[in-house]
Amino acid sequence: MIADTSSTALTDRQRKLSQTVREFADDVVAPAAYRYDTERRLPVEIIAQMGELGLFGLPFPVDVGGQGEDYVSLCLAVEALARVDQSIAVTLEAGVGLGIMPIYRHGTAAQRERWLPDLVSGRALGAFGLTEAGAGSDAGATRTTARLEHGTGGSADDGEWVIDGSKQFITNSGTPITSVITITAVTDRREDGTPELSTILVPSGTPGLTVGESYDKVGWHTSDTHPLTLEGVRVPKDNLLGERGRGYANFLRALDEGRIAFAALATGAAQGCLEEAVRYAREREVFGHAIGANQHVAFTLARMQARVHAARLCWLDAAQKLVHGKPFKAEASVAKLTSGEAAMANARDASQIFGGYGFLNENPVARHYRDAKVLEVGEGTTEVQLMIIARDLGFAA
Numbered sequence: 546m547i548a549d550t551s552s553t554a555l556t557d558r559q560r561k562l563s564q565t566v567r568e569f570a571d572d573v574v575a576p577a578a579y580r581y582d583t584e585r586r587l588p589v590e591i592i593a594q595m596g597e598l599g600l601f602g603l604p605f606p607v608d609v610g611g612q613g614e615d616y617v618s619l620c621l622a623v624e625a626l627a628r629v630d631q632s633i634a635v636t637l638e639a640g641v642g643l644g645i646m647p648i649y650r651h652g653t654a655a656q657r658e659r660w661l662p663d664l665v666s667g668r669a670l671g672a673f674g675l676t677e678a679g680a681g682s683d684a685g686a687t688r689t690t691a692r693l694e695h696g697t698g699g700s701a702d703d704g705e706w707v708i709d710g711s712k713q714f715i716t717n718s719g720t721p722i723t724s725v726i727t728i729t730a731v732t733d734r735r736e737d738g739t740p741e742l743s744t745i746l747v748p749s750g751t752p753g754l755t756v757g758e759s760y761d762k763v764g765w766h767t768s769d770t771h772p773l774t775l776e777g778v779r780v781p782k783d784n785l786l787g788e789r790g791r792g793y794a795n796f797l798r799a800l801d802e803g804r805i806a807f808a809a810l811a812t813g814a815a816q817g818c819l820e821e822a823v824r825y826a827r828e829r830e831v832f833g834h835a836i837g838a839n840q841h842v843a844f845t846l847a848r849m850q851a852r853v854h855a856a857r858l859c860w861l862d863a864a865q866k867l868v869h870g871k872p873f874k875a876e877a878s879v880a881k882l883t884s885g886e887a888a889m890a891n892a893r894d895a896s897q898i899f900g901g902y903g904f905l906n907e908n909p910v911a912r913h914y915r916d917a918k919v920l921e922v923g924e925g926t927t928e929v930q931l932m933i934i935a936r937d938l939g940f941a942a
């Protein structure tokens with residue numbers, strides 16, 4: 546039962562994929578995870594290997610360079626990586642959900658042609674700049690502006706967006722292989738005074754775009770996260786991603802979907818803690834017997850297993866609904882809520898089972914303990930998930 550991803554809802558291909566990524570995680574990622582965490586840098590060499598395995602292309606069709614699999618497959622890969630390293634898992638999760646998906650879904654033929662080949666193959670990473678100092682949970686409160694300046698050429702297509710503002714906590718925005726950042730910005734005011742929000746593609750290295758120093762984070766040390774400043778950033782008019790004024794609707798969809806893969810990530814973290822704790826409970830002898838022989842320890846492990854199983858069923862249900870074109874918004878929030886709480890609880894319980902050794906950074910459960918906190922914050926806090934679920938119940942929350 547432990548480590549069992551062979552849900553009856555999975556196809557043979559999906560089970561095989563899950564197994565392949567688990568082996569990659571165990572053989573390649575896990576042995577170096579402590580070193581990456583200490584060095585606090587994203588190992589691009591590992592990202593390249595993930596690219597070669599086709600992980601960034603999983604949910605995309607073959608005609609854009611993808612693997613022709615589906616969103617469930619992506620979630621399985623994210624879960625398998627998160628067992629051993631949440632930072633590597635979130636690099637894939639955000640790289641696909643925030644970096645590639647908006648361009649795949651809303652991009653013009655020219656935008657797809659320019660950006661997708663490198664992103665889908667893992668040769669490049671994309672980022673999504675939504676959050677600002679005053680716009681996190683209330684993402685619609687974006688202050689960054691983009692003004693359309695018409696060119697002198699006289700053509701309707703002539704012109705540039707001039708972007709000013711700042712963003713914070715942007716994953717994958719400052720890696721050596723980051724190629725593009727999708728920025729949300731206010732492009733006008735509607736007649737009723739509300740902001741017209743749009744999304745615009747800003748290539749890395751565009752003059753006026755400053756990628757700030759990496760944050761000194763509690764966890765996810767290997768994942769790349771930066772603040773961004775945009776001062777008079779000029780990009781062609783054609784860099785508008787999707788319809789002008791549809792930015793809010795588009796990023797809400799991206800976030801809803803992303804929460805499912807994020808929930809798979811949290812499930813993987815909870816699973817990793819369980820596996821480590823089970824192993825240690827069998828090995829560690831205290832008072833002349835293995836600590837797992839104590840009913841309290843065994844019950845703790847049983848509870849950890851129950852949390853993992855419930856979390857996995859939640860993300861799988863939401864992902865299956867997404868794949869089959871059914872509404873999934875509330876289910877995605879239930880999955881994110883359940884799995885984030887499972888990861889936090891399992892990290893705490895696993896650390897306790899390891900005793901003093903659980904307090905050493907070299908121990909994977911100690912890293913999971915630090916890393917798990919952000920699972921209750923990123924891609925919508927626990928309270929935002931409760932808000933969405935309460936609204937689904939008909940409350941004005």
Ligand SMILES: Cc1cc2nc3c(=O)[nH]c(=O)nc-3n(C[C@H](O)[C@H](O)[C@H](O)COP(=O)(O)OP(=O)(O)OC[C@H]3O[C@@H](n4cnc5c(N)ncnc54)[C@H](O)[C@@H]3O)c2cc1C
Binds near residue numbers: 643678922926
């Ligand atoms: C490591 C990391 C990576 C990230 N990556 C990205 C990224 O790639 N792109 C991106 O755009 N953003 C990213 N984020 C930002 C993340 O999505 C936000 O931090 C998150 O949405 C919360 O926003 P905030 O930090 O501004 O908190 P706030 O919105 O300021 O919330 C503070 C607290 O108030 C609570 N709260 C707020 N409103 C309510 C309410 N109405 N009812 C009850 N409670 C409420 C919140 O739940 C929270 O507990 C990342 C964050 C981190 C830490």
